[in-house]
Amino acid sequence: MNIVVCLKQILDPEIPAQDFRIDQERKEPTQGNASLVISPFDENALEVALQMRERAGEGRVTAISIGSSSGTLALRKALAVKADQAVHVAAEGTINSFTAAAILGAALKKLEFDVVLCGRQAGDWDFGVVGPLLAESLGIPCVPFVTEASYAGGAIQAKRQTLDGYDLVKAPLPVVLTVTNASTNNLRYPKVKDVMMADRKEILAWEAATLLGGESPDASIEVRDLFIPVHKVECELIEGDNATEKALKLARRMRELKLV
Amino acid sequence: MSSVLAFCLAGQGGVGRNYLGLLGGASRIATALGSETHAALLGSDIDAQxxxxxxxxxxxxxxFCVNNPLLQxxxxxVYVRVAEQVCRKLQPRLVLFLCDDDGRALAPRLAWRLGTGLTTDCTAFDVEDGVIVALKPVFGGKALARVVCKSQPGIATVRVRxxxxxxxxEARSGEITVLDDIAVDASWKKVEVLDRVKEEVKGIRLEDAEVVVSGGRGIGGAEEFAALHDLARKLGAGVGASRAAVDEGWVPAGMQVGLTGKMIGPSVYIAVGISGASQHIAGVSNAKNIIAINSDPDAPIxxxxxxxVAEDYRTILPALGKALEELMKD
Amino acid sequence: MDIPTREVYWNVHAYVLLMYAMAAVSVGAFLYGFYRKISPIKIGAHDISLDRWPERLRGVYLWEKRFFRQKTAGFMHFVMLWGAVLLFLGTVVVFIHEDLRIRIMAGSFYLVFQSLILDIAGFLAIVGMIVALARRHLFRPARLANGTAADSLLLVLLLALLVTGFLVQGVRIVATRDLWGAWSPVGLAFGVGISPLIADPGAQLLAHKSLWLLHAALAFATIGIIPYTKLGHLIVAPVNVFLRPLDGTGIPRPIDFEKEGVLGVATISDFTAKQLLDLEACTACGRCEERCPAARTNKPLSPRQLILDLRSELRARRATGVGSQKPDQEKAEPAPADLLVPRAIADEAIWSCTTCLACQKECPAHIEPVPKIIGLRRYQVMEVGEFPAKLEEASNSLEKRGHPFTGISVSRAAWMEGLDDVDAHLNAKEAGTLFWVGCSAALNERTMKIAAAFYRVLTAAGIEFRILGTKEPCCGDPVRRIGNEYQYASIVQQNLDTFKSQNITSIVTTCPHCFSAFKNDYAQFGGNLNVTHHSQFILDLMRSGKISLAGTADKKLTYHDPCYLGRYNDVYEPPRAVLAGARLVEMPSSRSSSTCCGGGGGRFWIDEQPQSRVSYLRMQEIIDSRAEAVVTACPFCMLMLDEAAKSKAKGQVEVIDLAEWVLQRIGTSDAVPV
Incomplete structure (x- = not known):
């Protein structure tokens, strides 16, 4: 079984609001001192991939990432948690979801794959479309919001999160799964030995332009403005000598404001 | 006349309350554009009239109604092929989906098929010089983007609530058309549902609750959520959680409120031990009143x-529950 | 008969050979026992060092100061130890006098030393043993609760040894009508006491003979069983003290990643020889447990139990012979059956440690539980990859964003807002001292006030200094204590490179964790930094007249010693000297017996149940001191105690940092002095 997991390297979503600035020219946040990290849901996807391989007792996990040539951090991390192979697709400039799906689709055609895993949405622009778009570009089904998956009898069984629980679904191969967070799929902590090994492993270097063969998919969307919203709520802090008094005062205020 | 088309994905059930909000949004955009508001109702066993x-x-x-047992x-x-046919037939100017699990799964695939662009999780739309500009929170709610779609139809998913x-x-009237020339084929269905598991959620459903008590990292453990359920029972409230509490495995994912969990808009949201990351706040941006209980007075919440109240919830919640009970007796 | 002396072996000349035979058996058993006890430590990597021996010897001499950290136990040990040493010397004197025929046992030396001093020493030792027995059976402090019958039996044996000794002496004095008998008042008293029973000279001779034989048998039995019983600590403890690591108590050793096979401690043979010797030096006295913040808050860690469990493991290995050979340099994967965690040591135990070092400062045998715990953590983190999720988060965050906190909303630039000349200090490439703020002070709304306060103090004193601002990374302390040495080593290397490239050699910081890291840990990686904690720096400023403090001291203060400032670096007095003008009350647990705030060793990141929070334990001690405010000198202590002050002390205790207290008194702040 060949599993491909798509990792996006993004600006740290934990960047404090105070440090979050926007480059109006590029309509992108400025990086400042913030780091680039693997998009959190992609980390969950990577963990699901590793678990699938473990459960099947066989299979290869390939991690793929698109970005500027320096951005191999996500792939090193994937190798450190024992992905078998890493592919870096070099592409310059801003890549929107449609272009990303096209590039990934072209790359996947060069790789063998049975299952493609993506995070449900990237922790930067929060579009959440690459997985479904990729499924369309490959002409294969897509199961969204998966928390766990395993390979059984030539098909994939996955837990798909629903509003009030989960569905256990069965999907044929090949398939795209988008992964959402659950307590079962936090990315494992790499062993030091594997981190050291990962630093020595080769990362396949491909070019987006070559993969696309001159075609450039037009996403037809344009970000006109990017700005930081201002919100102003004055919080009324309940004071008191002790917890009981504070609780009582809070209850009274809630009553006065007709909140109960 | 051009139209704004809102997809109502009914499945087997009726039209959920959230779709009425979607329709309201569609109608306002249509008015601004001077176009009509269309609703596409897709499902099985629908009482079309x-x-x-x-x-x-x-x-x-x-x-417009597509009624087919295969749309159960x-x-x-399956739905993307149906939606594609509907769009090709109706040629709308703008297509709207609700940004729930169904809309999230469907809208991008439709966009790919129609060769057009889309914007997801929009919270507002403006029409400027005839151009539709969608407002979309990005970067976990730290920024807002104004996005336009350069091709037609534009597709957008709209944040729930x-x-x-x-x-x-009821005086409003209009035409109800059952589209019976839309093909639906059983072979399109690739993914089979083997089992449907409902995780027992105590008390009131989050989406329906007027009051929600929600816990985060500060709660400290699965058992500790009992204190939140106690208060919720007294208030007739639902119980939610932040992503941190879900990732810890303290509560099922169905209780997660936030950008990637449930989007709720209760009139009172009591955030307990929740620091207030922007991703969480995104889930309650429609809450009318937020009440924060956190031992860290500097918490962003x-x-x-x-x-x-800057205090340990362990001491506050029981006392608050008691005080509210007594106040409500009067 | 004019020269005072006595006849050696009076009445027992016939048994001298028998005595030597017993001695031979006894010494043989003694030597074999110690060989058997000590030789298994060879399975550990060799790290026994005898360098700087005068300093080591001095440590052994000063050792007894540790006894007196507990008064009764201290007295008891003191009189028993010195009683044993003096009585042994008395035996040596006999040996020299009789066997080497160098007649020294005469004259005033005989009277004063051999008679009077030994007599008093023996008597005090008896008192000590009675105290020890009484403690065990009448007063029973909690830490002795799990003492065994064997422990008591040993005391009875020693008591019998001394009592028979005095009886032998007493009967001899009475029987020989010793002219100098009064120089042995205790022996004489015993003799006079027993004489009514043995008035007849024949009976006296017989009694003396039998008692002498009994005494000799007891004495040699005692010597023989030393290595097989807890008496072994008589020898192992001072040896262990002598061999103690001289630098950086409690600081883990670095790992050579090129050479090391298994990272951290997987099995008992992964400890070093000295660490294994520690295990044999333990008497299970429980002083460590009594001070351990984890044990005191009912967490599943007791340093004593940890050491005893490891010792059982070591002894089990000795019994089965497994691991008796020194492993190869390239170690194979440890056998699953040999893994210490969780079989012998509970997983939660190793993660309950705050690395506060209280156990080590308390241990009379200089046993070091903390580096052992870090060794065990290292294996779990670096080889197994499974450890508490909160600590994973902290380590991941440090890797991703250069600080160990998740979910924070504060910018690293925030603490500098509103301060004067920030840009000048940021760009002061040549200004000597670097004010290193540290993540814990920079990234929290409360603690950033500490950073700002110290900045203002430096500015008020007209000191030239520089800051790194938003470019300041983490010192790495959390990951080293958590056990990711690999991550730590790379952080240290990066920071040392930065310091070198920016010509930074002198650092002052408000965080004891950064302070201790730069001072002790970085030195292991070739760092040669002149590091000062802000308490020391402020004291220097005061002493050199660069700042002077004014303002009245209204509130009663107490001072909380941060572990990484006090126990790790012996900086106890500078903060107190700074606070000289305050109404300072000391808590009983202060200086080296201070109670941890609960935030060290990665515990800061773990949410503790309120009923078992270390910070609440400490807050209770602060409340009990009746102080209105507690001054501390560590941002971690600040955060832990601040929360405790709100929840536990209901806001009745104010928590302030030394820098804030000082700033309020040098007139650059509007705040009312505390």
Whole structure:
């Protein structure tokens, strides 16, 4: 079984609001001192991939990432948690979801794959479309919001999160799964030995332009403005000598404001 | 005449309340554009007249219904083909989906098929010089983007509860059309549901609750959520959680409130031991009042709260429950 | 008969050979026992060092100061130890006098030393043993609760040894009508006491003979069983003290990643020889447990139990012979059956440690539980990859964003807002001292006030200094204590490179964790930094007249010693000297017996149940001191105690940092002095 997991390297979503600035020219946040990290849901996807391989007792996990040539951090991390192979697709400039799906689709055609895993949405622009778009570009089904998956009898069984629980679904191969967070799929902590090994492993270097063969998919969307919203709520802090008094005062205020 | 088409994915059920908000949003955009509001109602065993009338009463000018037993479940592999046919037939200017699990799965695939662009999780739309500009929170809510779609139809998913439904007006009339030339083929269905597991959620459903008590990292453990359930029972409230509490495995994912969990808009949201990351706040941006209880007085949650108590919840919650009970007796 | 002396072996000349035979058996058993006890430590990597021996010897001499950290136990040990040493010397004197025929046992030396001093020493030792027995059976402090019958039996044996000794002496004095008998008042008293029973000279001779034989048998039995019983600590403890690591008590050793096979401690043989010797030096006295903040808050860690469990493991290995050979340099994967965690040591135990070092400062045998715990953590983190999720988060965050906190909303630039000349200090490439703020002070709304306060103090004193601002990374302390040495080593290397490239050699910081890291840990990686904690720096400023403090001291203060400032670096007095003008009350647990705030060793990141929070334990001690405010000198202590002050002390205790207290008194702040 060949599993491909798509990792996006993004600006740290934990960047404090105070440090979050926007480059109006590029309509992108400025990086400042913030780091680039693997998009959190992609980390969950990577963990699901590793678990699938473990459960099947066989299979290869390939991690793929698109970005500027320096951005191999996500792939090193994937190798450190024992992905078998890493592919870096070099592409310059801003890549929107449609272009990303096209590039990934072209790359996947060069790789063998049975299952493609993506995070449900990237922790930067929060579009959440690459997985479904990729499924369309490959002409294969897509199961969204998966928390766990395993390979059984030539098909994939996955837990798909629903509003009030989960569905256990069965999907044929090949398939795209988008992964959402659950307590079962936090990315494992790499062993030091594997981190050291990962630093020595080769990362396949491909070019987006070559993969696309001159075609450039037009996403037809344009970000006109990017700005930081201002919100102003004055919080009324309940004071008191002790917890009981504070609780009582809070209850009274809630009553006065007709909140109960 | 051009139209704004709102997809109502009914499946086997009726039209959920959230779709009325979507329809309200569609109607306002249509008014600004000077176009019609269309609703596409997709599902199985739909009472086309009954449900259609309801949609008309909430602002649709025309309702198109695709009724097919194969549409019993909202399966994106099947629905996307149906939606594609509907769009090609109706040629709308703008297509709207609700940004729930179904809309999220479906909208991008439709966009790919129609060769057009889309914007997801929009919270507002402006029409400027005839151009539709979608407002979309990005970077976990730290920024807002104004996005335009350069091709037609534009597709957007709309954040749940971000738009008000219009007032119900039974006097409104319009045409209800059952589209019976839309092909649906059983072979399109690729993904089979083997089992449907409902995780027992104590008390009131989050989405329906007028008051929600929600816990985060500060709660400290699965058992500790009992204190939140106690208060919720007294208030007739639902219980939610932040992503941190879900990732810890303290509560099921169904309780997660936030950008990637549930989007709720209760009139009172009591955030307990929740620091207030922007991703969480995104889930309650429609809450009317936030009350923050956090032992860290510097927690960002207080910036969003109307009332706040900087105190350990373990001492506050029981006392608060008791005090509220007594106040409510009067 | 004019020269005072006595006849050696009076009445027992016939048994001298028998005595030597017993001695031979006894010494043989003694030597074999110690060989058997000590030789298994060879399975550990060799790290026994005898360098700087005068300093080591001095440590052994000063050792007894540790006894007196507990008064009764201290007295008891003191009189028993010195009683044993003096009585042994007395035996040596006999040996020299009789066997080497160098007649020294005469004259005033005989009277004063050999008679009077030994007599008193023996008597005090008896008192000590009675105290020890009484403690065990009448007063029973909690830490002795799990003492065994064997422990008591040993005391009875020693008591019998001394009592028979005095009886032998007493009967001899009475029987020989010793002219100098009064120089042995205790022996004489025993003799006079027993004489009514043995008035007849024949009976006296017989009694003396039998008692002498009994005494000799007891004495040699005692010597023989030393290595097989807890008496072994008589020898192992001082040896262990002598061999103690001289630098950086409690600081883990670095790992050579090129050479090391298994990272951290997987099995008992992964400890070093000295660490294994520690295990044999333990008497299970429980002083460590009594001070351990984890044990005191009912967490599943007791340093004593940890050491005893490891010792059982070591002894089990000795019994089965497994691991008796020194492993190869390239170690194979440890056998699953040999893994210490969780079989012998509970997983939660190793993660309950705050690395506060209280156990080590308390241990009379200089046993070091903390580096052992870090060794065990290292294996779990670096080889197994499974450890508490909160600590994973902290380590991941440090890797991703250069600080160990998740979910924070504060910018690293925030603490500098509103301060004067920030840009000048940021760009002061040549200004000597670097004010290193540290993540814990920079990234929290409360603690950033500490950073700002110290900045203002430096500015008020007209000191030239520089800051790194938003470019300041983490010192790495959390990951080293958590056990990711690999991550730590790379952080240290990066920071040392930065310091070198920016010509930074002198650092002052408000965080004891950064302070201790730069001072002790970085030195292991070739760092040669002149590091000062702000308490020391402020004291220097005061002493050199660069700042002077004014303002009245209204509130009663107490001072909380941060572990990484006090126990790790012996900086106890500078903060107190700074606070000289305050109404300072000391808590009983202060200086080296201070109670941890609960935030060290990665515990800061773990949410503790309120009923078992270390910070609440400490807050209770602060409340009990009746102080209105507690001054501390560590941002971690600040955060832990601040929360405790709100929840536990209901806001009745104010928590302030030394820098804030000082700033309020040098007139650059509007705040009312505390």
């Amino acid at each position: 009954g449900a259609g009338q309801e949609l008309l009463a909430y602002g649709a000018d025309r309702v 479940e909202v399966d994106s592999d 971000s738009m008000e439904a219009l007032a119900r007006d 207080f910036r969003y709260a109307r009332l706040g």
